[in-house]
Amino acid sequence: MIGYLTGKVQTQGLNWIILETSGGVGYKVFVTSEIIAGFKTGSKISLLTHLVVREDQLTLYGFLTEAELNFFAQLISVSGVGPKSALGVLNAGKVSELRSAINKSNVAIFTTISGIGKKTAERIIVELKNRLEAADGAVPIGTQDLLTALAGLGYNAYEVKKILPDIPKDLDAIEDRLRYALKLLGK
Numbered sequence: 001m002i003g004y005l006t007g008k009v010q011t012q013g014l015n016w017i018i019l020e021t022s023g024g025v026g027y028k029v030f031v032t033s034e035i036i037a038g039f040k041t042g043s044k045i046s047l048l049t050h051l052v053v054r055e056d057q058l059t060l061y062g063f064l065t066e067a068e069l070n071f072f073a074q075l076i077s078v079s080g081v082g083p084k085s086a087l088g089v090l091n092a093g094k095v096s097e098l099r100s101a102i103n104k105s106n107v108a109i110f111t112t113i114s115g116i117g118k119k120t121a122e123r124i125i126v127e128l129k130n131r132l133e134a135a136d137g138a139v140p141i142g143t144q145d146l147l148t149a150l151a152g153l154g155y156n157a158y159e160v161k162k163i164l165p166d167i168p169k170d171l172d173a174i175e176d177r178l179r180y181a182l183k184l185l186g187k
Contacts, residue, residue: 002060005029006046009039015087019045019062029062030083033091052076052083061087067095067144078127080120088113089124102128146177155185 007021047062048069063069075086101109110121163184
């Protein structure tokens, strides 16, 4: 399994890039339109990846954040949603907006995506709503970014998850939540 890639963008297509690693290997990675727009040929980029294995092909999908990667994995677990449709969903908005649309049962945002009809959109909402609630509990959106930042500072997931309920829900900015979490972890 290829977990992440770092390298230079060599070529771009409509929804893919060729990423050349330092070893001189070029990987074709399907990405969101945000990545296509933000990283031109020659740009250095690091992507978290998801490898899709089919009988006749191996396909890599790349993401800038762990939240995008996790949401993509949840989307392709829904019956009738393939990786290309899931990438289309991610092109429709930020993960937080898409999660909000699921929580509000907003079918319209998903039916505008090529390859997703009303029934598939309803299935996405029904199947993911329970998973998102179970995964989030009462934890605000953006918690994954906080966990990633704290892990990068050397804190383990167990000690971080213990202090999550103590972080005020009204702190919206990740920087404020990170400062507060560091205070709690320093006690």
